[in-house]
Amino acid sequence: MTIWSAQSEQGDALTIKVQGRFDFSAHQEFRDAYEQSQEPAQQYIVDLKDTTYLDSSALGMLLLLRDHAGGDTANIDIVNCNSDVKKILTISNFEQLFAIK
Amino acid sequence: MGDLEKTPDALTILIADDNPTDRMILARIVQSQGHHVLIVENGLEAVDAFDKHHPDLVLLDALMPEMDGFEAATRIKKLSADDLVPIIFLTSLTDADSLAKCLDAGGDDFLTKPYNRIVLKAKISAMTRLRNLNRTVLAQRDRISTYNQHLIREQEVAKNIFDNIAHPGCVDASNIKYILSPMAVFNGDLLLAAGSPSGNLLVFLGDFTGHGLPAAIGAMPVAEIFYGMTLKGFAMSEILKEINKKLVQILPSGVFCCGCMAHLDFRKNVISVWNGGLPDAVLYRSNDKQVERLPSFNLPLGILKPEKFEVSPKEFNCHSGDRFFMCSDGILEEQNFEGEMYGEQRFFDVFKNSTDPSSIFCDHKRALDAFRVSKDQGDDHSLVEIIFRQEDIDESAEKISASVVESKARDWRLDYELRSDTLRSFNPLPLLTHILREEPGLSLRSGELYTILAELYYNALDHGVLGLDSRMKACSDGFAEYYKLKEERFLSLSGASIKISLEHRPEPGGGVLSIRVEDSGKGFDYQSLDTGLESNAGYSGRGIPLLHKLCKSLEYQGEGNVVAAEYIWLEKRPA
Numbered sequence: 001m002t003i004w005s006a007q008s009e010q011g012d013a014l015t016i017k018v019q020g021r022f023d024f025s026a027h028q029e030f031r032d033a034y035e036q037s038q039e040p041a042q043q044y045i046v047d048l049k050d051t052t053y054l055d056s057s058a059l060g061m062l063l064l065l066r067d068h069a070g071g072d073t074a075n076i077d078i079v080n081c082n083s084d085v086k087k088i089l090t091i092s093n094f095e096q097l098f099a100i101k
Numbered sequence: 102m103g104d105l106e107k108t109p110d111a112l113t114i115l116i117a118d119d120n121p122t123d124r125m126i127l128a129r130i131v132q133s134q135g136h137h138v139l140i141v142e143n144g145l146e147a148v149d150a151f152d153k154h155h156p157d158l159v160l161l162d163a164l165m166p167e168m169d170g171f172e173a174a175t176r177i178k179k180l181s182a183d184d185l186v187p188i189i190f191l192t193s194l195t196d197a198d199s200l201a202k203c204l205d206a207g208g209d210d211f212l213t214k215p216y217n218r219i220v221l222k223a224k225i226s227a228m229t230r231l232r233n234l235n236r237t238v239l240a241q242r243d244r245i246s247t248y249n250q251h252l253i254r255e256q257e258v259a260k261n262i263f264d265n266i267a268h269p270g271c272v273d274a275s276n277i278k279y280i281l282s283p284m285a286v287f288n289g290d291l292l293l294a295a296g297s298p299s300g301n302l303l304v305f306l307g308d309f310t311g312h313g314l315p316a317a318i319g320a321m322p323v324a325e326i327f328y329g330m331t332l333k334g335f336a337m338s339e340i341l342k343e344i345n346k347k348l349v350q351i352l353p354s355g356v357f358c359c360g361c362m363a364h365l366d367f368r369k370n371v372i373s374v375w376n377g378g379l380p381d382a383v384l385y386r387s388n389d390k391q392v393e394r395l396p397s398f399n400l401p402l403g404i405l406k407p408e409k410f411e412v413s414p415k416e417f418n419c420h421s422g423d424r425f426f427m428c429s430d431g432i433l434e435e436q437n438f439e440g441e442m443y444g445e446q447r448f449f450d451v452f453k454n455s456t457d458p459s460s461i462f463c464d465h466k467r468a469l470d471a472f473r474v475s476k477d478q479g480d481d482h483s484l485v486e487i488i489f490r491q492e493d494i495d496e497s498a499e500k501i502s503a504s505v506v507e508s509k510a511r512d513w514r515l516d517y518e519l520r521s522d523t524l525r526s527f528n529p530l531p532l533l534t535h536i537l538r539e540e541p542g543l544s545l546r547s548g549e550l551y552t553i554l555a556e557l558y559y560n561a562l563d564h565g566v567l568g569l570d571s572r573m574k575a576c577s578d579g580f581a582e583y584y585k586l587k588e589e590r591f592l593s594l595s596g597a598s599i600k601i602s603l604e605h606r607p608e609p610g611g612g613v614l615s616i617r618v619e620d621s622g623k624g625f626d627y628q629s630l631d632t633g634l635e636s637n638a639g640y641s642g643r644g645i646p647l648l649h650k651l652c653k654s655l656e657y658q659g660e661g662n663v664v665a666a667e668y669i670w671l672e673k674r675p676a
Contacts, residue, residue, distance in 0.1 A: 056311070057310065063355045063357070064354050092397070092400065093399055093400045094400070097400065
């Protein structure tokens with residue numbers, strides 16, 4: 001499991017990529033990825049293209065990111081989900097909280 | 102024993118060599134470095150000496166009579182078990198194969214002749230470092246093991262407390278079957294079931310995120326709220342809102358509870374289901390053996406703030422014998438030897454392949470057992486089946502209310518008026534039921550009373566104030582339409598009211614409760630209808646036959662917007 005993050009050129013969007021299994025072991029690194037910068041970014045993009053597996057602790061981590069990004073005013077896109085990952089997000093109705101693309 | 106004082110770093114070193122000269126040379130070198138020596142001539146004596154004296158290090162000649170170094174090394178290693186006692190082979194051979202053989206036989210190092218005292222000293226030092234490292238690791242392992250045992254014992258106690266609070270309620274009723282493995286419970290699976298005062302059944306299957314104690318702890322307040330509110334007659338949506346509110350309050354961000362709650366209304370033959378984050382619930386129709394899938398359309402509990410948390414359950418008409426199933430995702434994630442997951446397809450295939458509805462639950466169990474690897478301890482899944490069939494749940498409700506402290510509110514009257522804004526969002530029934538139960542005689546009959554009050558109140562609200570006709574609910578789309586219309590009418594409501602009057606008077610041997618409900622609606626033409634009608638037609642679902650059955654008298658007055666009922670109770674004679 002590897003976490004990779006990068007800020008956009010203008011510096012207003014932060015992309016976080018999760019490669020491998022997105023489970024409890026990713027907790028610290030995922031958090032570090034968005035807590036690093038001084039201020040919260042305007043927009044977050046969580047790229048799950050190489051994510052093979054997602055469990056409830058990953059859902060919890062996404063909720064923590066949402067809190068950090070402003071809660072109800074957060075702007076977070078979850079992109080490139082494969083069908084398994086999408087299914088898990090759908091069962092939990094996370095599209096009510098995140099833009100899932 | 103030498104007469105050299107042992108210094109703190111002095112070791113006891115066992116020297117085994119069949120050549121007397123070599124023995125003497127080595128002994129001298131080792132002693133001059135401050136160590137204590139034990140000297141033997143062959144492998145047999147070496148093992149014996151090791152067993153008796155437990156030296157810190159062994160210098161072992163490879164070739165000896167009686168028992169060679171290789172055999173001795175093997176035995177010594179066995180004797181020392183976890184404790185690493187370094188063995189340094191002594192050999193005159195220098196070829197790679199022979200040296201490798203020494204190490205393969207259990208030696209940790211080798212020393213070639215002629216013996217170099219500087220090299221020997223360095224090797225002893227290195228071996229000692231290794232030995233100390235091993236001892237540190239063993240000590241840590243033992244500490245961790247003890248600590249782990251403490252934790253396990255603590256968790257057992259906690260689980261005991263947990264079981265008493267999150268008790269399964271009426272989950273052992275004959276129309277409920279379930280699998281709830283201990284592992285699942287400890288990982289936050291929760292199964293709750295209780296009868297409402299009106300004889301209906303409310304069931305909840307929950308699955309907290311995380312594992313172990315943190316997951317299980319969140320379940321306790323949920324159980325308290327569920328049982329407390331169901332007993333008092335609160336509606337499913339109110340209970341869900343309260344549970345969500347509590348969980349948002351107490352759970353840290355990122356922790357939540359997936360769950361599915363179902364309300365089985367045996368009088369109206371309706372099942373209402375709310376699924377937030379669990380796999381599809383299933384409604385199995387007994388008449389055509391078709392399954393209806395109820396997917397999760399809501400966020401799990403504990404995520405949305407109370408202001409944003411809305412409950413819109415899905416409702417379905419039911420017949421006696423229909424079966425309702427809920428499961429946690431542990432079922433779908435069970436794995437077989439190849440690491441494949443059980444999955445949705447297999448789960449739904451059980452329904453498809455089943456020939457006898459009453460065996461479906463066992464079929465599920467069998468299919469699951471045949472598929473998965475771990476049995477018993479590793480089980481981390483839950484499955485519930487509820488048959489739509491009213492069981493004697495009223496008894497348990499009565500038992501609980503009988504334990505209420507006896508108070509003597511015997512002769513009283515209450516007038517309560519609810520107006521437009523309140524009608525929209527407030528359910529007065531639990532409060533009114535609570536007041537009634539202050540009279541011990543009524544307390545024992547709270548089931549029937551709740552039913553009567555609920556029927557009269559909702560008639561006044563739905564048919565009286567809002568002007569709805571419950572015949573709409575008879576068809577499958579009707580429910581959605583009905584509630585949409587209800588919502589619309591609520592929004593445009595103004596100047597409306599429902600007046601409820603309750604009066605209780607004691608009578609010899611019991612008492613009389615008079616209920617009067619007046620709504621601000623248009624009423625209906627009650628005079629031209631036959632009160633003996635079996636069906637609800639013409640009364641647009643006012644439940645008249647039932648009310649006649651439970652009440653001593655029932656009378657419509659005014660424009661049909663006033664109803665007066667009398668309920669008489671008598672002391673039960675001891676048998």
